[in-house]
Amino acid sequence: MLLKSLKILVLILPFNLFGSTVLEPGDSSEFDVNKMIMHHIKDAHEFHIMDINGHPISFPLPIILWTDNGLVTFLSSEFDHDDSGVKVVSRKNQQFVKYHEKIFYASEFNSGSYISYSQEGEVLNKKPFDFSITKMVFSMFISMLLLVLIFVLTAKSYSNSVKGIPTGLSKFTEPLILFIKDEVALPMIGKKNYKKYMPFLLTLFFFIWINNVMGLIPFFPFSANLSGNIAFTLVLATITFVITSLVANKDYWKHIFWMPGIPVPMKLFLAPIEFLGIFIKPISLMIRLFANISAGHIIILSLISLIFIFKTIWLAPASLFFSVFISLIEVLVVAIQAYIFTMLSALYIGSAIEEHEH
Amino acid sequence: MDLVTPDIGLIFWTTVSFVILYFILAKYAWKPILGAVNEREKSIKDALSAAEKAKEEMASLKSDNEKILNEAKLQREALLKEAREIKSKIISDAQNEATEKANKLIEAAKTAIDNEKSAAMKELKNTVVDLSLNIAEKLLSKELDNKDKQIKNIKDIIDKSKLN
Numbered sequence: 276m277l278l279k280s281l282k283i284l285v286l287i288l289p290f291n292l293f294g295s296t297v298l299e300p301g302d303s304s305e306f307d308v309n310k311m312i313m314h315h316i317k318d319a320h321e322f323h324i325m326d327i328n329g330h331p332i333s334f335p336l337p338i339i340l341w342t343d344n345g346l347v348t349f350l351s352s353e354f355d356h357d358d359s360g361v362k363v364v365s366r367k368n369q370q371f372v373k374y375h376e377k378i379f380y381a382s383e384f385n386s387g388s389y390i391s392y393s394q395e396g397e398v399l400n401k402k403p404f405d406f407s408i409t410k411m412v413f414s415m416f417i418s419m420l421l422l423v424l425i426f427v428l429t430a431k432s433y434s435n436s437v438k439g440i441p442t443g444l445s446k447f448t449e450p451l452i453l454f455i456k457d458e459v460a461l462p463m464i465g466k467k468n469y470k471k472y473m474p475f476l477l478t479l480f481f482f483i484w485i486n487n488v489m490g491l492i493p494f495f496p497f498s499a500n501l502s503g504n505i506a507f508t509l510v511l512a513t514i515t516f517v518i519t520s521l522v523a524n525k526d527y528w529k530h531i532f533w534m535p536g537i538p539v540p541m542k543l544f545l546a547p548i549e550f551l552g553i554f555i556k557p558i559s560l561m562i563r564l565f566a567n568i569s570a571g572h573i574i575i576l577s578l579i580s581l582i583f584i585f586k587t588i589w590l591a592p593a594s595l596f597f598s599v600f601i602s603l604i605e606v607l608v609v610a611i612q613a614y615i616f617t618m619l620s621a622l623y624i625g626s627a628i629e630e631h632e633h
Numbered sequence: 634m635d636l637v638t639p640d641i642g643l644i645f646w647t648t649v650s651f652v653i654l655y656f657i658l659a660k661y662a663w664k665p666i667l668g669a670v671n672e673r674e675k676s677i678k679d680a681l682s683a684a685e686k687a688k689e690e691m692a693s694l695k696s697d698n699e700k701i702l703n704e705a706k707l708q709r710e711a712l713l714k715e716a717r718e719i720k721s722k723i724i725s726d727a728q729n730e731a732t733e734k735a736n737k738l739i740e741a742a743k744t745a746i747d748n749e750k751s752a753a754m755k756e757l758k759n760t761v762v763d764l765s766l767n768i769a770e771k772l773l774s775k776e777l778d779n780k781d782k783q784i785k786n787i788k789d790i791i792d793k794s795k796l797n
Contacts (some may be wrong), residue, residue, distance in 0.1 A: 279643045318640060339642075376634075412646040419654050426662030433665060439673035445666070452666060473667060474659035482654060506639035510647040569636070 308580040308605035316422060316500040316572050317412040319376050320351040324495045334495065338411055340378060341404035342369055351407070360390035360400075374398065378405050411507070418485045426481070443555050455480050455617065463621035468628055472621065475518065479511065480617040487568060487609030491602065502609075503568030505561065512561035515620040518551070525628035530631070556623055565614045571605040764794055 322334035335352035344367040351373075353364045360374035363381050370381035372389045379400035381389035391399045408416075425448065441449045455477055460469040486502040501507050531534065531549040533541050565582040578598040582590050770791050 311637070317636065318643060330727060339725075405640065407642055408646075409642065411643055415646065415650050419650055422654060423657055423662070426658055426666070430662045430665040432667075433669035436669075438676055439669040449666070449670070453670065456667075458640055459638075470667075474663040475655065476657050477663050478651070478655045482651060504639075505637050506643035507647050509639050510644055510651065514648075514651065550753075565637075 276301075306580075306583045308333075308577070308584060311580065312573055312576045315378075315576055316503055316569055317502065320354070320373060320378070320498075321356070322413060322495060322499075328541045334413075336408050336410065338373070338378065338407040339404060339405075339412075342367065342380075343403070344369060347371075348405070353550060363389055369403075370402075371403070378407070393570035396581045400600040411501045411504055414489060414496065414501050415486065415507075417496055418482065418489055418501075420487055422481055435596060442535075445515050451481075452477060452561055457616050459614070459621050463618060464628070472624055476617050476621055479620060480613050483511065483564065484610060484613035486573055487613055488606075490572065491605055491609060500569065502566055503570075503572055503613075505565045508561040511564070511616070515623060516554075516557035516605060518620075519623045519627045522624065524630070526629065526631045527627045543581040556619075560619055563596040564612055566617050567608060571608055572600070574601050575605065618619060768794075 320338055324332045326332065326335060332358065333352070335350045338347075338349055338351050340347040340366055347366045347369070349366060350366060353362075354373045355362050358373055358376060360372040360379065360381075362372065364371045364559075365480070370389070370397045372381045372625055374388070374390050378399065379390065379402055382391040382400050383389070385391060389400075393399050398607055400590060420564055424442065428443075429445045429448045432441070432445045436445075438440040456473060459480075460473055460476055463469075464472055486507070489497040490500050491503060531553065532546050534545050537545070575598050576602060578594050582588065768787065770792070772787055
């Protein structure tokens, strides 16, 4: 009875924490906090909404694979919620299994699944290139739609207003846009060049922010930990790196490889450090966003998990209180992280196009 | 380790999404929004400078006004002064004229009086002559009667006929 009410509580609570691993009444298996948290913050091929009586309700997403025999597509529901490499889907004379949210070519059936392991326990199955619309990609598409909707409507609200006075939606969005303009682009890049980079900075800021916020919203179709995924931050950091390197002027490269104004031995000493700095900057961008957002999710999930670790419902109030508290902090953190990412991107671009006078 | 291994699929979709999002938003959102914001900033700047200009114009107008007012004051004072001068001139002229006229009148009166006086004297002289003749006549007629009486008579007559 207690477990049943617990489960209801969990369903109402933020975060659809439990994949098919949710505790069944009378299930003796231990609740694996680590597994649950990892399951939440990692990508998935189906969008898990909730469990009803132990039966998972999920939103199926398309699986798109580039295999040895070409393109293969099917819906993730064909795996039947299986994530342990048991259910096999056959397409174009190939067999696919899903194991820990990754698609593999099925191997020989051994010890209960179509996954074969090496001596060290690593999966030996080959993997096709996976371009599936996963939970995170799906979430990203929603964020794109929202962004386009919000900002096209904002733009529209200006054409209806008198003398560009913000009306309607732009009352909310314009301060943010002006913030990026006045507090990020202008001081970091400078009055002369900032206009060229405004679209990039604005897109970057709002893209990160909306995905951060969507990750905090605990129910379908949100809650995907997209901006806490290293692939996502890798791409954004790489874009900043590419822009910085492409627009950089002679001075920038000169300051890296042959720092002016210091003795030659120092120049030789500094060059490799500065050269590494080119890459360390975007890497720090990537890791900062990834780690901050993932950590936020992990903390909230851990606090909720305390109930299951201590196996008492009496811990729920404290656990709830702390998770709400951290959630509120996270609301701030995700905005700050989006700001920091944008500001540092602007700073790197600004330093690359800066004109030195000496 | 799994957590920090980027998936090729997500990298691909993030890149595609971001690039698409960038171009859509740049064209349909950032351009009109930033355009409107810049335009508004420009119009605010223009309005402010116009206000500043109007202020300056007002100040110059004010100083002009003061100048005109001062001029008007000076003019008024000059006018008043002139009027006062004219007034006193008129008064003094009138006084002079009156005095002159009065003098003339007095002169005329004096002449008239003198004339009258001389006429009266003439008449008086004539009268005295007549009277003297009458007296002489009466004296002469009475002398014959009484010398004393005659003298007395003459004396009486002269006494009675007081000159003037």
